Amino acid sequence: MMNVASYTVISSELAHPEIESKNATIPKNAPKKKFDLLRPLRHWIDNLKVKDPQLARHLCYLIPAQCPFERDVKVLGRTLFHIPPMCKINPLYEELMMLRFRALCYLADECGEDISAYC
Template identity: 60%
Template sequence: MTTSQMPYSQVQISAWLRGLLSVAWADSDFSASEKNLLQELTQSPELHSNINLEELKPITPSELAEALGKDPKITQNFLRTAVMIAMVDGMYSQTEDDLIQQFCVALGQEIKPIVELRKKIEALPGKEHHPDLLNPVKEWLDRLDIHDKRLAHFLCKAIPAQCPFERDVILFGRKVMHIPAMCQINPLYDQLVGLRFRAMNYLADDCDEDVSKYC
Protein backbone atom coordinates (compact mmCIF):
# COMPACT_ATOMS: atom_id res chain seq x y z
CA MET A 1 0.00 0.00 0.00
CA THR A 2 1.62 3.24 -1.11
CA THR A 3 1.73 6.47 0.85
CA SER A 4 -0.44 8.12 -1.79
CA GLN A 5 -3.14 5.54 -1.04
CA MET A 6 -2.97 6.29 2.71
CA PRO A 7 -2.90 10.09 3.15
CA TYR A 8 -4.42 9.75 6.64
CA SER A 9 -2.08 8.84 9.49
CA GLN A 10 -2.77 5.93 11.84
CA VAL A 11 -3.55 8.44 14.59
CA GLN A 12 -6.16 10.06 12.34
CA ILE A 13 -7.73 6.72 11.40
CA SER A 14 -7.95 5.65 15.05
CA ALA A 15 -9.53 8.98 16.03
CA TRP A 16 -11.87 8.71 13.02
CA LEU A 17 -13.15 5.31 14.19
CA ARG A 18 -13.53 6.55 17.76
CA GLY A 19 -15.52 9.51 16.47
CA LEU A 20 -17.87 7.24 14.54
CA LEU A 21 -18.24 5.03 17.59
CA SER A 22 -19.16 8.11 19.63
CA VAL A 23 -21.89 8.98 17.13
CA ALA A 24 -23.19 5.38 17.15
CA TRP A 25 -23.40 5.53 20.95
CA ALA A 26 -24.83 9.04 21.14
CA ASP A 27 -28.46 7.90 21.13
CA SER A 28 -27.78 5.18 23.76
CA ASP A 29 -28.86 2.55 21.23
CA PHE A 30 -25.68 0.67 20.34
CA SER A 31 -27.18 -2.37 18.66
CA ALA A 32 -25.58 -5.76 18.16
CA SER A 33 -25.32 -5.09 14.42
CA GLU A 34 -23.49 -1.81 15.07
CA LYS A 35 -21.12 -3.54 17.48
CA ASN A 36 -20.45 -6.35 14.99
CA LEU A 37 -19.74 -3.79 12.25
CA LEU A 38 -17.33 -1.82 14.43
CA GLN A 39 -15.65 -5.05 15.54
CA GLU A 40 -15.11 -5.97 11.90
CA LEU A 41 -13.83 -2.50 11.08
CA THR A 42 -11.41 -2.26 13.99
CA GLN A 43 -9.88 -5.66 13.20
CA SER A 44 -9.98 -5.20 9.43
CA PRO A 45 -6.61 -5.79 7.75
CA GLU A 46 -7.75 -3.49 4.93
CA LEU A 47 -8.07 -0.59 7.36
CA HIS A 48 -4.74 -1.42 9.02
CA SER A 49 -6.31 -0.38 12.29
CA ASN A 50 -5.86 -3.46 14.52
CA ILE A 51 -7.71 -1.85 17.42
CA ASN A 52 -9.37 -3.78 20.23
CA LEU A 53 -13.03 -2.80 20.28
CA GLU A 54 -13.13 -3.12 24.07
CA GLU A 55 -10.40 -0.48 24.25
CA LEU A 56 -12.01 1.73 21.62
CA LYS A 57 -13.64 4.42 23.74
CA PRO A 58 -15.71 7.44 22.65
CA ILE A 59 -13.60 10.44 21.79
CA THR A 60 -14.00 14.00 23.05
CA PRO A 61 -14.32 16.83 20.53
CA SER A 62 -10.96 18.27 21.58
CA GLU A 63 -9.22 14.89 21.19
CA LEU A 64 -10.75 14.48 17.74
CA ALA A 65 -9.64 17.95 16.67
CA GLU A 66 -6.10 17.36 17.88
CA ALA A 67 -5.84 14.06 16.00
CA LEU A 68 -7.45 15.11 12.71
CA GLY A 69 -5.74 18.48 12.42
CA LYS A 70 -6.93 21.57 10.60
CA ASP A 71 -7.17 20.38 6.99
CA PRO A 72 -10.78 21.20 6.00
CA LYS A 73 -10.87 18.38 3.43
CA ILE A 74 -10.09 15.82 6.13
CA THR A 75 -12.43 17.29 8.73
CA GLN A 76 -15.31 17.68 6.26
CA ASN A 77 -14.83 14.09 5.10
CA PHE A 78 -14.96 12.92 8.70
CA LEU A 79 -18.15 14.90 9.30
CA ARG A 80 -19.72 13.38 6.19
CA THR A 81 -19.04 9.86 7.44
CA ALA A 82 -20.33 10.84 10.90
CA VAL A 83 -23.62 12.07 9.41
CA MET A 84 -23.77 8.92 7.30
CA ILE A 85 -23.43 6.74 10.41
CA ALA A 86 -26.12 8.80 12.16
CA MET A 87 -28.54 8.57 9.22
CA VAL A 88 -27.85 5.07 7.95
CA ASP A 89 -30.90 3.74 9.84
CA GLY A 90 -33.14 6.46 8.41
CA MET A 91 -33.14 8.48 11.64
CA TYR A 92 -31.11 11.46 12.81
CA SER A 93 -31.63 12.02 16.52
CA GLN A 94 -31.17 15.20 18.53
CA THR A 95 -28.43 13.58 20.63
CA GLU A 96 -26.53 12.54 17.49
CA ASP A 97 -26.88 16.04 16.09
CA ASP A 98 -25.71 17.60 19.37
CA LEU A 99 -22.53 15.54 19.34
CA ILE A 100 -21.84 16.18 15.66
CA GLN A 101 -22.28 19.91 16.28
CA GLN A 102 -19.75 19.67 19.14
CA PHE A 103 -17.36 18.01 16.71
CA CYS A 104 -18.01 20.84 14.23
CA VAL A 105 -17.11 23.50 16.80
CA ALA A 106 -13.92 21.70 17.84
CA LEU A 107 -12.89 21.18 14.20
CA GLY A 108 -13.70 24.77 13.25
CA GLN A 109 -16.17 23.56 10.63
CA GLU A 110 -19.86 23.94 9.90
CA ILE A 111 -22.23 21.57 8.13
CA LYS A 112 -24.29 24.23 6.39
CA PRO A 113 -26.86 21.81 4.91
CA ILE A 114 -27.61 20.41 8.39
CA VAL A 115 -27.85 23.92 9.87
CA GLU A 116 -30.28 24.97 7.16
CA LEU A 117 -32.23 21.71 7.48
CA ARG A 118 -32.69 22.30 11.20
CA LYS A 119 -34.00 25.83 10.57
CA LYS A 120 -36.45 24.65 7.92
CA ILE A 121 -37.76 21.83 10.09
CA GLU A 122 -38.27 24.19 13.02
CA ALA A 123 -40.25 26.50 10.73
CA LEU A 124 -42.54 23.80 9.39
CA PRO A 125 -46.18 24.29 10.45
CA GLY A 126 -46.94 20.58 10.78
CA LYS A 127 -45.71 17.08 10.03
CA GLU A 128 -46.41 17.10 6.32
CA HIS A 129 -44.19 15.13 3.95
CA HIS A 130 -41.39 17.33 2.59
CA PRO A 131 -39.18 15.14 0.36
CA ASP A 132 -37.09 18.05 -0.97
CA LEU A 133 -35.80 19.12 2.45
CA LEU A 134 -32.89 16.71 2.32
CA ASN A 135 -31.61 17.69 -1.13
CA PRO A 136 -28.82 19.98 0.21
CA VAL A 137 -27.70 17.23 2.60
CA LYS A 138 -27.64 14.74 -0.28
CA GLU A 139 -25.48 17.09 -2.37
CA TRP A 140 -23.10 17.62 0.56
CA LEU A 141 -22.70 13.86 1.12
CA ASP A 142 -22.04 13.36 -2.59
CA ARG A 143 -18.97 15.61 -2.27
CA LEU A 144 -17.15 13.16 0.03
CA ASP A 145 -13.65 12.76 -1.44
CA ILE A 146 -12.36 9.21 -1.56
CA HIS A 147 -8.58 9.29 -1.72
CA ASP A 148 -7.61 6.97 1.13
CA LYS A 149 -7.66 3.20 0.69
CA ARG A 150 -8.81 2.61 4.26
CA LEU A 151 -11.68 5.09 3.93
CA ALA A 152 -12.77 3.31 0.73
CA HIS A 153 -12.77 -0.05 2.54
CA PHE A 154 -14.70 1.49 5.43
CA LEU A 155 -17.43 2.71 3.08
CA CYS A 156 -17.66 -0.67 1.35
CA LYS A 157 -17.98 -2.46 4.70
CA ALA A 158 -20.28 0.03 6.44
CA ILE A 159 -22.79 0.46 3.61
CA PRO A 160 -24.75 -2.70 2.72
CA ALA A 161 -24.56 -3.92 -0.87
CA GLN A 162 -28.33 -4.31 -1.04
CA CYS A 163 -31.34 -2.83 0.70
CA PRO A 164 -31.35 -4.66 4.04
CA PHE A 165 -34.31 -5.79 6.05
CA GLU A 166 -36.65 -6.36 3.07
CA ARG A 167 -38.36 -9.66 3.61
CA ASP A 168 -41.71 -11.36 3.96
CA VAL A 169 -42.79 -12.56 7.38
CA ILE A 170 -44.38 -15.96 6.84
CA LEU A 171 -46.22 -17.84 9.59
CA PHE A 172 -47.64 -21.30 9.06
CA GLY A 173 -47.08 -21.04 5.34
CA ARG A 174 -48.86 -17.70 4.91
CA LYS A 175 -47.36 -14.24 4.48
CA VAL A 176 -48.63 -12.05 7.29
CA MET A 177 -46.60 -8.91 6.62
CA HIS A 178 -43.84 -7.40 4.51
CA ILE A 179 -40.92 -5.43 5.93
CA PRO A 180 -39.91 -2.79 3.36
CA ALA A 181 -36.40 -2.31 2.05
CA MET A 182 -34.14 0.28 3.60
CA CYS A 183 -34.23 2.25 0.34
CA GLN A 184 -37.96 2.77 0.87
CA ILE A 185 -37.57 4.20 4.38
CA ASN A 186 -34.20 5.96 4.20
CA PRO A 187 -34.31 9.03 1.92
CA LEU A 188 -30.50 9.11 1.80
CA TYR A 189 -30.08 5.52 0.66
CA ASP A 190 -29.24 6.53 -2.93
CA GLN A 191 -26.41 8.70 -1.62
CA LEU A 192 -25.08 5.88 0.56
CA VAL A 193 -25.16 3.41 -2.33
CA GLY A 194 -23.49 5.99 -4.57
CA LEU A 195 -20.68 6.48 -2.05
CA ARG A 196 -20.18 2.72 -1.83
CA PHE A 197 -20.00 2.44 -5.62
CA ARG A 198 -17.43 5.26 -5.81
CA ALA A 199 -15.37 3.59 -3.08
CA MET A 200 -15.38 0.30 -5.00
CA ASN A 201 -14.32 2.10 -8.20
CA TYR A 202 -11.47 3.79 -6.32
CA LEU A 203 -10.21 0.46 -4.97
CA ALA A 204 -10.49 -1.23 -8.37
CA ASP A 205 -9.21 1.56 -10.62
CA ASP A 206 -6.76 3.50 -8.43
CA CYS A 207 -5.57 0.72 -6.10
CA ASP A 208 -5.85 -2.23 -8.52
CA GLU A 209 -7.72 -4.32 -5.93
CA ASP A 210 -10.16 -7.16 -6.37
CA VAL A 211 -13.49 -5.84 -5.04
CA SER A 212 -15.55 -8.93 -5.82
CA LYS A 213 -15.99 -9.59 -2.08
CA TYR A 214 -18.04 -6.37 -1.88
CA CYS A 215 -20.34 -7.27 -4.76
Protein backbone atom coordinates in the same frame (compact mmCIF):
# COMPACT_ATOMS: atom_id res chain seq x y z
CA MET B 1 -28.84 41.45 -54.77
CA MET B 2 -31.25 39.73 -52.33
CA ASN B 3 -33.53 41.63 -50.07
CA VAL B 4 -32.60 40.57 -46.52
CA ALA B 5 -35.85 41.92 -45.09
CA SER B 6 -37.90 39.35 -46.98
CA TYR B 7 -35.99 36.50 -45.35
CA THR B 8 -35.90 37.69 -41.77
CA VAL B 9 -38.28 36.09 -39.34
CA ILE B 10 -39.86 37.97 -36.53
CA SER B 11 -38.69 36.40 -33.28
CA SER B 12 -42.12 36.60 -31.68
CA GLU B 13 -43.48 34.23 -34.33
CA LEU B 14 -41.04 31.51 -33.23
CA ALA B 15 -41.21 32.17 -29.51
CA HIS B 16 -42.48 29.26 -27.51
CA PRO B 17 -44.85 30.21 -24.68
CA GLU B 18 -42.89 28.19 -22.11
CA ILE B 19 -39.51 29.73 -22.94
CA GLU B 20 -38.73 32.54 -20.56
CA SER B 21 -37.61 35.93 -21.69
CA LYS B 22 -36.40 38.88 -19.67
CA ASN B 23 -39.91 40.29 -19.26
CA ALA B 24 -41.75 36.98 -18.89
CA THR B 25 -43.22 35.75 -15.65
CA ILE B 26 -43.16 32.24 -14.24
CA PRO B 27 -45.97 30.14 -15.75
CA LYS B 28 -48.77 29.14 -13.42
CA ASN B 29 -48.29 25.43 -14.11
CA ALA B 30 -44.55 25.49 -13.26
CA PRO B 31 -43.54 23.04 -10.51
CA LYS B 32 -43.15 24.72 -7.15
CA LYS B 33 -39.94 24.25 -5.23
CA LYS B 34 -40.37 21.97 -2.26
CA PHE B 35 -38.42 22.38 0.93
CA ASP B 36 -35.94 19.54 1.16
CA LEU B 37 -34.79 19.00 4.71
CA LEU B 38 -32.16 16.47 3.60
CA ARG B 39 -30.59 18.69 0.92
CA PRO B 40 -27.50 19.60 3.01
CA LEU B 41 -26.87 15.93 3.80
CA ARG B 42 -27.38 14.93 0.16
CA HIS B 43 -24.97 17.64 -0.92
CA TRP B 44 -22.38 16.55 1.66
CA ILE B 45 -22.58 12.89 0.59
CA ASP B 46 -22.38 13.80 -3.11
CA ASN B 47 -19.28 15.95 -2.53
CA LEU B 48 -17.48 13.50 -0.25
CA LYS B 49 -14.17 12.56 -1.86
CA VAL B 50 -12.79 9.09 -1.32
CA LYS B 51 -9.01 9.43 -1.07
CA ASP B 52 -8.12 6.96 1.69
CA PRO B 53 -8.08 3.20 1.10
CA GLN B 54 -9.17 2.41 4.65
CA LEU B 55 -12.14 4.80 4.38
CA ALA B 56 -13.08 3.26 1.03
CA ARG B 57 -12.99 -0.24 2.53
CA HIS B 58 -15.16 0.86 5.47
CA LEU B 59 -17.69 2.46 3.12
CA CYS B 60 -17.87 -0.69 1.00
CA TYR B 61 -18.36 -2.78 4.13
CA LEU B 62 -20.98 -0.51 5.74
CA ILE B 63 -23.08 0.29 2.65
CA PRO B 64 -24.74 -2.91 1.38
CA ALA B 65 -24.60 -3.75 -2.31
CA GLN B 66 -28.29 -4.73 -2.43
CA CYS B 67 -31.50 -3.62 -0.78
CA PRO B 68 -31.59 -5.41 2.57
CA PHE B 69 -34.50 -6.66 4.65
CA GLU B 70 -37.21 -7.42 2.13
CA ARG B 71 -39.04 -10.09 4.06
CA ASP B 72 -42.40 -11.72 4.54
CA VAL B 73 -43.03 -12.35 8.21
CA LYS B 74 -44.90 -15.65 8.48
CA VAL B 75 -46.37 -17.48 11.45
CA LEU B 76 -47.80 -20.98 11.00
CA GLY B 77 -47.68 -20.63 7.23
CA ARG B 78 -49.67 -17.35 7.18
CA THR B 79 -48.10 -14.09 6.14
CA LEU B 80 -48.55 -11.54 8.91
CA PHE B 81 -46.93 -8.60 7.15
CA HIS B 82 -44.41 -7.67 4.49
CA ILE B 83 -41.31 -5.57 5.15
CA PRO B 84 -40.47 -3.63 1.96
CA PRO B 85 -36.91 -3.25 0.70
CA MET B 86 -35.01 -0.62 2.65
CA CYS B 87 -34.04 1.20 -0.55
CA LYS B 88 -37.67 2.26 -0.98
CA ILE B 89 -37.73 3.67 2.54
CA ASN B 90 -34.28 5.31 2.68
CA PRO B 91 -34.42 8.84 1.22
CA LEU B 92 -30.62 8.87 0.81
CA TYR B 93 -30.38 5.53 -0.98
CA GLU B 94 -29.17 6.88 -4.35
CA GLU B 95 -26.53 9.10 -2.76
CA LEU B 96 -25.25 6.20 -0.63
CA MET B 97 -25.07 3.89 -3.65
CA MET B 98 -23.08 6.49 -5.56
CA LEU B 99 -20.73 6.91 -2.58
CA ARG B 100 -20.22 3.13 -2.43
CA PHE B 101 -19.57 3.10 -6.18
CA ARG B 102 -16.98 5.88 -5.85
CA ALA B 103 -15.28 3.92 -3.05
CA LEU B 104 -15.21 0.76 -5.17
CA CYS B 105 -13.81 2.68 -8.13
CA TYR B 106 -11.13 4.21 -5.92
CA LEU B 107 -10.09 0.80 -4.60
CA ALA B 108 -10.02 -0.74 -8.07
CA ASP B 109 -8.49 2.12 -10.07
CA GLU B 110 -6.20 3.91 -7.63
CA CYS B 111 -5.24 1.11 -5.21
CA GLY B 112 -5.38 -1.79 -7.65
CA GLU B 113 -7.33 -3.98 -5.23
CA ASP B 114 -9.60 -6.85 -6.17
CA ILE B 115 -13.08 -5.60 -5.32
CA SER B 116 -14.90 -8.89 -5.90
CA ALA B 117 -14.98 -9.45 -2.11
CA TYR B 118 -17.07 -6.28 -1.69
CA CYS B 119 -19.69 -7.17 -4.30
